[in-house]
Amino acid sequence: MHMKDVVLKPMHPEGWRFVGIFAAITFVLFLVWEPLGWLGVVLTVWCYYFFRDPVRQVPVGEDLVISPADGVISQIVDVVPPPELGMERVPMTRISIFMSVFNVHVNRAPVSGQLVRMAYTPGKFFNASLDKASEHNERNALRIRLHDGREVACVQIAGLVARRILPFVQEGAQLRAGERFGLIRFGSRLDVYLPQGVAPLVSEGQIMIAGETVLAELDTIRGARHFRAD
Structure with missing residues (x-):
């Protein structure tokens, strides 16, 4: 190099x-x-x-949930997904990734599947590291349906400095894990909601790399991993 x-x-x-x-x-x-x-x-x-947008080595596999953002995991908790997505009102494991103004802010799809719903919600601009940011801040929520019918939610949340969420995709699109789907300007947070019964493989305080770090595995049977540059 x-x-x-x-x-x-x-x-x-x-x-x-x-x-x-x-x-x-x-x-x-x-x-x-x-x-x-x-x-x-x-x-x-x-x-x-x-605004840098580096190439990432994306692990390939339909059973993988990949980090959608660079940053640090600020919280892992079981909560119901955002109401605007129309998902079942049952708790899902939410992994919150806080992005500072020094992180890459191009966001990548956590899984491969169909974007069955995308909902933008205007709101306030609390510090994105606070728990109430998930409910009160400006956000753009994505509901992604996997090949087996299970669903993953991914939410872009504007922070204290951020003032614009930019989506690159439209509702109905077929997403590929690691694909760029949006950007948030100047500091923010990403929440990922895992399907019920799927346990995270990461912990609070761990550093994430968008498109590369594996958050969870949807299936327990593991094989050799392959990667693609994107």
């Missing part, structure tokens, strides 16, 4: 206009006072890295 591949990461197209805005402001800051200009350079570089 070359050094440039380590430093220069692919950037999602959504980020170009923000980098352009930061760069224009930086130019003005240099005209006003050089130290402010260098501060602008730092912020412009941060903006570029915020």
Whole structure:
């Protein structure tokens, strides 16, 4: 691997206009006072890295639930899924992944299946690490039906700084595990609801890599894992 591949990461197209805005402001800051200009350079570089979209080695297997986000698991708890998804009002294991402003914010599908419902809910902007963020914050919820009829929910939640949730897919789409399905700008959280009877293979405080870290296995029979670059 070359050094440039380590430093220069692919950037999602959504980020170009923000980098352009930061760069224009930086130019003005240099005209006003050089130290402010260098501060602008730092912020412009941060903006570029915020929108980075690196290739991931996605484990292949219909029985795998993969992390949809980079970040740290803030909570694992049994709760009912969001009402707007129309799922049964029975507790499911929810894995909450908190993303700081330094994490990759491109989100990836946790499983392969059909997106049978997608529901956007406007709301408030509490700190995304708080439990009440799942209920009160702006969010975009996805209900994904697996090949065997079981369902997984995945919810993008805006945080204290985040102000825009951008979906890349539409209701009815066939998703592939690890596929990019959306992005949240500037700090947020992802909740994954596992089917009943499926136990998580991760723990609170563990660091996640979107599209790579396995959250759970839907079946108990394990075989050799294969990966694809995406």
